[in-house]
Amino acid sequence: MFSCIKSTITTTGIQYKKIALILLTAITACFILPSYTTLSPQGVRMVVIFLTAMVGIIFEVCHQILWLFLMIVIASATGTVSANSCFSGFTNIVPWLLFAVLSVSSVITSTTLGLRLAYFFMKKFGHSVWGLSYSIAFTELLVAPVLPSNTARAASIGLPLATSLSKYISSNVPGVSEKAIGRYLSIFYSFCNTISSGLFYTAMISNALIPEITSSAGIKFTWFSWFKYMVIPYSIILLLIPIVLKYLCGLKVGTLGKLQQQAKENYEQLGIISNKEKIILSIFGCMLILWILAEYIHIPVLTTTLLGLCTLVFLGILNMKTVLSNYNAFNSMMLLGILISLVNCLVSTGVIDWFNSFISNRLTGLSVNTSFILLTTIYFFAQFFFTGESAKIVALYAPFFTTGITIGINPMMLAITLASFSSASDFLATYVCPTSLTMASTGYISLQKWLKCGISMSIIFLLVWYLYAYFIWM
Secondary structure (H helix, E strand, C coil), X not given: CHHHHHHHHCCCCXXXXXXXXXHHHHHHHHHHHHHCCCCCHHXXXXXXXXXXXXXXXXXXXXXXXXXXXXXXXXXXXXXXXCHHHHCHHHHCHHHHHHHHHHHHHHHHHCCXXXXXXXXXXXXXXXXEHXXXXXXXXXXXXXXXXXXXXXHHHHHHHHHHHHHHHHHHHHHHCCCCCHHHHHHHHHHHHHHHHHHHHHHCHHHCHHHHHHHHHHHHHXXXXXXXXXXXXXXXXXXXXXXXXXXXXXXHCCCCCCECCCHHHHHHHHHHHCCCCCHHHHHHHHHHHHHHHHHXXXXXXXXXXXHHHHHHHHHHHHCCCCCHHHHHCCHHHHHHHHHHHHHHHHHHHHHHCCHHHHHHHHHHHHHCCCCHHHHHHHHHHHHHHHHHHCCCHHHHHHHHHHHHHHHHHHHCCCHHHHHHHHHHHHXXXXXXXXXXXXXXXXXXXXXXXXHHHHHHHHHHHHHHHHHHHHHHHHHHCC
């Protein structure tokens, strides 16, 4: 019997030893923590379950959904929360919005629209590293508002550009190795992706989680209000990125030979834009307009996205079989829904209120501005412990926001800063978000080099952001 079990579990890919160690640590924590907190028994168990969920995801002990289902089973079976509470996140519109936008955005990744746009800018401005860099940045900024998956943009635009351009430049420009230019392009695109994800409300689906939290303080973000607050600091950083990275990556090259001619040839090889692509552009253009005007015409972002999805299906550009078989969309929806459920459970068991009180007590005696900087900086660098923006927003945004409000920090300043830092912290390392992992998969850049560039760029970003916050709010 045991030999049969052993033979079957060896093919699952599940890290049973890691799971056993994590669960043993969790059980031990349940006995130790009550002595150090004023939480109720249910609160203590919920904290342990939530932290166990995060640790399991970080160490990839098994499929994320399977691991979270196990956490839900434990929470329900131990009487920590009710079964209904374990799935309360699915009554939130955000997981469904995530599913809708990923389904819609799949039509862009299946066409040449992204590469067509990139080659267009490169044939105009690709005479030098600066021209190449900003042409890639312009491409990312134009695509980002209508493709709300930063990972999808990296896979469909960033990765093919970085690999193809690195090979071409190293072959045609004397003194430039493929690894050197590849290292620069990989991290440069990832940083541009990070900028666009923070600049546009619809550029990263995780952004949609934030208004759900800030609405309790009377702060409602729209597409335009979000852009208005982000555009100045993010534009400054975008201008600085190629200068800083060229130095940190040790890239010593000026002109890029016949890159413009090559981009022109590649652009011509794509042929004229197809009728299908024209329809897609028209639909996404209408969706973008409706997203921008949502505050004034009272059509929610989810409604607009579903309208776009239905239109694409009725016009035959998408079919329901493709929509229903979209593994990434369903997986992301399930993951986000369960994560939101776990945070709801933290709220219902009093954990969030306890955390707010704990942080407030530690910041007592400090000025409001000092507390603001400390609180938001901790939130920024907490990304080191997460593998995606959604997980950090779900776990930390609400407690940090409510704690800051309690301390007396300007609500709008705090809300927009935490929102900005939710995406900007993707600078830090290769593993902190799927986009960075996608660009690091080129093999051109090591974790150590990325950390050097990421931490340097993060410090510059924080200085720019705090100066901006000082002149606007302080």
